[in-house]
Amino acid sequence: xxxxxQDPAVSVALGQTVRITCQGDSLRNYYASWYQQKPGQAPxxxxxxxxxxxxxxxxxxxxxxxxNTASLTITGAQAEDEAAYYCNSRDSYNNLEVFGGGxxxxxx
Amino acid sequence: QFQVQESGPxxxxxxxxxxxxxxxxxGSIANSSYYWAWIRQPPGKGLEWIGSIFYSGSxxxxxxxxxxxxxxxxxxxxxxxxxxxxxxxxxxxxxxCAPYTxxxxxxxxxxxxxxxxxxxxx
Numbered sequence: 552x553x554x555x556x557q558d559p560a561v562s563v564a565l566g567q568t569v570r571i572t573c574q575g576d577s578l579r580n581y582y583a584s585w586y587q588q589k590p591g592q593a594p595x596x597x598x599x600x601x602x603x604x605x606x607x608x609x610x611x612x613x614x615x616x617x618x619n620t621a622s623l624t625i626t627g628a629q630a631e632d633e634a635a636y637y638c639n640s641r642d643s644y645n646n647l648e649v650f651g652g653g654x655x656x657x658x659x
Numbered sequence: 660q661f662q663v664q665e666s667g668p669x670x671x672x673x674x675x676x677x678x679x680x681x682x683x684x685x686g687s688i689a690n691s692s693y694y695w696a697w698i699r700q701p702p703g704k705g706l707e708w709i710g711s712i713f714y715s716g717s718x719x720x721x722x723x724x725x726x727x728x729x730x731x732x733x734x735x736x737x738x739x740x741x742x743x744x745x746x747x748x749x750x751x752x753x754x755x756c757a758p759y760t761x762x763x764x765x766x767x768x769x770x771x772x773x774x775x776x777x778x779x780x781x
Contacts, residue, residue: 584766593774596770599769641761648711
């Protein structure tokens, strides 16, 4: 089966830009989706596909993909963006779903 | 826009069966554009997809949990359910349900239920 690999932790200064990455073979065949999870809350979809945002998600969130790597970019990070971020895609080996291990984003 | 809500026992004894139900509102669970998924998260850890089911009853499961899982659907009640047997402390987790779509290579779970913490303990 395929795995999705994320950096465990990333930090960004308030108002700066941060990129969170997700690597895996399945990303050559499937797009990633990204979920934001704040402590004690359920995950929320923030980006899906090439670069699609649900209507309630601020436009400072964007997505991109190249080869086996998908990226979530936050342009002008805000304090409320501090959260864990998880990527997800379909595993191209067995057509089952897989999540990355998550990245804890700290806004300094 | 769908809303989903998990329900079921919060405490399960080791070796017994964990049973949860997800109630769907805001639309029909028989909508052919959607699958219905269970995902779990052990305390302090990441997300793990458990399995998904279509309104027809066609289901597919995580390879690591397949031998212990049954996901079923009741279109008359607009609900779907999870049964995980022979549980151990490692199955202690927050269990989430969510509608799931896969369109043109893009899968997404949206929106998620609030989640329910199930503890496996004697």
